[in-house]
Amino acid sequence: MASGSQIVALFDQGADPDEAALDRVFFALSDPVRRAILQRLDGEALLVSELAAPFNVSLQAVSRHIQVLVRAGLVQQHRTGRISRCSLVAGPIFAVAVWINRYSKYWQEQFDLLAAMLEDTPEPRRRKPRAASRRSKIGRKV
DSSP states (O other): OOOHHHHHHHHHHTOOOOHHHHHHHHHHHTSHHHHHHHHHTTTSOEEHHHHHTTSSSOHHHHHHHHHHHHHTTSEEEEEETTEEEEEEOOHHHHHHHHHHHTTHHHHHHHHHHHHHHHHHSOOOOOOOOOOOOHHHHHTOOO
8 A cells, every 4th residue: 555655756756656556446446336335435434334234235245345445455444353444545546546647648639629629610500499380379279
């Protein structure tokens, strides 16, 4: 798991995050249940049973999803006896965002081209709404 200072160094130096860490994070984010778990952990620590409540899967299945998130460094588990509380660790998501951001120049170029095309395209003339014709009123039953 990357520390805050390591993540800032990645951002400042444009360095590549560890490829294996990127793979773990992308794999963890590839499942909708795991993404939903991360959303539920946004801003609060929850018990595994609380995390499992909205899903139509077993507690064991949710525990497996949580373990994938833990291995990716996205979730931290705090155990007190048999009770396990989970919290979000956003650092790896930031590292992935830094990695993805290097490709933003490609889609930004496309947006710039689209904006230029739209500026060169004349606005279409708006048609005036037609008044209701008399024929359409004659055929109606009252």
